[in-house]
Amino acid sequence: MIVAVWMAELSERSGLPVPTIKFYLREGLLPPGESLGATRARYDETHLQRLRLIRALVEVAQLRLDVVRSVLDGVDRARSRHEAIGIAHARLSSAPETVASEQSLRAVDGLLERMGWQLMAQSPHRQSLARALDAIASLGYPVGDDLLDAYGHAMGEAAEVELDQLEAGDRESAVEHAVIGTLLLEPVLLTIRRIAQVNASHARLWAT
Amino acid sequence: MIVAVWMAELSERSGLPVPTIKFYLREGLLPPGESLGATRARYDETHLQRLRLIRALVEVAQLRLDVVRSVLDGVDRARSRHEAIGIAHARLSSAPETVASEQSLRAVDGLLERMGWQLMAQSPHRQSLARALDAIASLGYPVGDDLLDAYGHAMGEAAEVELDQLEAGDRESAVEHAVIGTLLLEPVLLTIRRIAQVNASHARLWAT
Numbered sequence: 001m002i003v004a005v006w007m008a009e010l011s012e013r014s015g016l017p018v019p020t021i022k023f024y025l026r027e028g029l030l031p032p033g034e035s036l037g038a039t040r041a042r043y044d045e046t047h048l049q050r051l052r053l054i055r056a057l058v059e060v061a062q063l064r065l066d067v068v069r070s071v072l073d074g075v076d077r078a079r080s081r082h083e084a085i086g087i088a089h090a091r092l093s094s095a096p097e098t099v100a101s102e103q104s105l106r107a108v109d110g111l112l113e114r115m116g117w118q119l120m121a122q123s124p125h126r127q128s129l130a131r132a133l134d135a136i137a138s139l140g141y142p143v144g145d146d147l148l149d150a151y152g153h154a155m156g157e158a159a160e161v162e163l164d165q166l167e168a169g170d171r172e173s174a175v176e177h178a179v180i181g182t183l184l185l186e187p188v189l190l191t192i193r194r195i196a197q198v199n200a201s202h203a204r205l206w207a208t
Numbered sequence: 209m210i211v212a213v214w215m216a217e218l219s220e221r222s223g224l225p226v227p228t229i230k231f232y233l234r235e236g237l238l239p240p241g242e243s244l245g246a247t248r249a250r251y252d253e254t255h256l257q258r259l260r261l262i263r264a265l266v267e268v269a270q271l272r273l274d275v276v277r278s279v280l281d282g283v284d285r286a287r288s289r290h291e292a293i294g295i296a297h298a299r300l301s302s303a304p305e306t307v308a309s310e311q312s313l314r315a316v317d318g319l320l321e322r323m324g325w326q327l328m329a330q331s332p333h334r335q336s337l338a339r340a341l342d343a344i345a346s347l348g349y350p351v352g353d354d355l356l357d358a359y360g361h362a363m364g365e366a367a368e369v370e371l372d373q374l375e376a377g378d379r380e381s382a383v384e385h386a387v388i389g390t391l392l393l394e395p396v397l398l399t400i401r402r403i404a405q406v407n408a409s410h411a412r413l414w415a416t
Contacts, residue, residue: 049347056343059306082413089402098267111400117407129399135264136392139257139384141374143396150369154362155401159408161358166349176347181405184344188351189401190394191337192319193363194297197389199325200367205290 005043014051021051029054029069053179061183067092075178084178090124092182100130107133111148115156158189213251222259229259237262237277261387269391275300283386292386298332300390308338315341319356323364366397 011018024030030050033041057068070091078084108130112119119126133143162185166177219226232238238258241249265276278299286292316338320327327334341351370393374385 052346056347060340060343080413082409085405085409089406112403115404115407117403118410119403119406123406125399125403129396129403132268132392132395132399135268136388136396138260139264139388139392141384141388143393144373147366147369147373147393148396148400150366151397151400152404154366155397155404156408158355158358158362158401159404161355162405163408163412165352165355176349180344180347180349182402184340184347185351185355186398186401187340188337188344188356189359189363190398191333191340192356192359193366193394193397194390195320195325195327195333195337196323196360196363196367197293197370198297198327198331199323200364200371201290201293202326204371205288 005045005048007041007043010043010048010051013048014055016051016055024051024054027065027069029065029072049176053176056184057179060187063183071179071183078178081177085182086120088178088182090122098131098134100127101134104130104133104137107143107145107148110145111152114149115152117152213253213256215249215251218251218256218259221256222263224259224263232259232262235273235277237273237280257384261384264392265387268395271391279387279391286386289385293390294328296386296390298330306339306342308335309342309345312338312341312345315351315353315356318353319360322357323360325360 005013007018007021010021014021021030025032030047033043033047035041054068054072057063057071058065063071071088074087074091075084078087105126108126111117112126136143162181166181213221215226215229218229222229229238233240238255241251241255243249262276262280265271265279266273271279279296282295282299283292286295313334316334319325320334344351370389374389
């Protein structure tokens with residue numbers, strides 16, 4: 001069922017000021033409403049949902065607007081949830097400019113093999129991960145296989161719970177699944193990681 | 209042992225162009241070297257290490273320079289590793305502008321209680337996490353306690369391995385521990401998460 005919504009209601013229900021919504025319309029981030037003459041247009045629930053998604057990407061995931069546009073453009077065209085996740089990743093993680101060391105690339109390949117994971121040839125993740133390992137190693141703290149494995153097992157288990165929750169949601173959009181699963185859960189995970197670190201560090205401080 | 213290093217060598221060994229290093233000196237991100245007249249100065253290994261740290265924060269953690277400065281300023285003054293971790297967190301995660309819902313705050317408190325974790329009163333994490341949960345719920349996908357618990361257990365176990373690795377590193381600096389543990393491992397974890405998601409999603413696609 002499509003329920004008509006005027007601009008004022010769109011603003012009230014999305015929590016965004018009218019000028020911001022008009023800016024998103026001009027920039028093509030929000031599709032136009034149904035025009036009713038030169039100065040009036042009618043919107044529906046899909047506009048409201050898209051505004052909430054843009055707002056979450058800007059405020060929670062802290063993406064720049066050009067990145068928001070690129071992600072939404074890409075995943076809008078995806079034909080399946082799986083494809084949408086792949087496109088969202090590719091738009092977000094460009095391969096780093098510097099080429100990673102052979103040693104770090106071997107460490108990544110080792111992790112993939114131990115976890116039984118595969119990557120498509122064009123995936124940016126292998127280079128990105130190896131480059132991140134290089135940066136830490138250059139500071140004198142090489143990342144060991146045991147930490148990579150700890151992250152691998154942790155994220156493998158989390159991915160199953162993440163997919164279960166997304167599939168149980170009210171909504172059916174592949175776009176939203178990809179964006180929420182990839183981006184909006186990141187701040188949740190990272191904040192929980194920080195809380196876990198403070199508590200682990202505190203426990204060690206008092207144990208010594 | 210302090211080994212003298214000239215600007216050209218600083219550039220070569222850090223991989224950063226001379227003008228970039230001079231910019232960091234002018235901006236106060238890099239402490240000045242030992243002046244030998246109007247146009248020459250001598251640096252040492254601590255300058256090189258600081259440059260590598262700045263480079264990693266900019267290129268890998270993708271922080272803006274003003275954030276890099278704030279993090280380094282804060283953690284340089286910390287008196288222990290534990291305090292440095294707390295300061296690094298506080299400089300990075302400002303409390304969100306919008307106040308989180310009571311429901312999400314209760315979900316965060318529930319997680320803390322189940323995990324046996326505590327937060328200091330001034331910590332921004334409780335509001336940040338609840339606000340991130342609100343954003344996802346507003347899109348029709350409430351985050352369940354089972355996903356919070358999955359993240360909590362995963363990050364609690366990872367924190368122990370992270371602390372072990374940092375304590376085994378060559379270096380002794382509390383600054384570097386805090387920055388690497390908090391920031392530079394984030395891209396490693398998030399990239400592994402994306403690889404895990406693609407593989408879990410792919411496995412479900414073929415299982416149906």
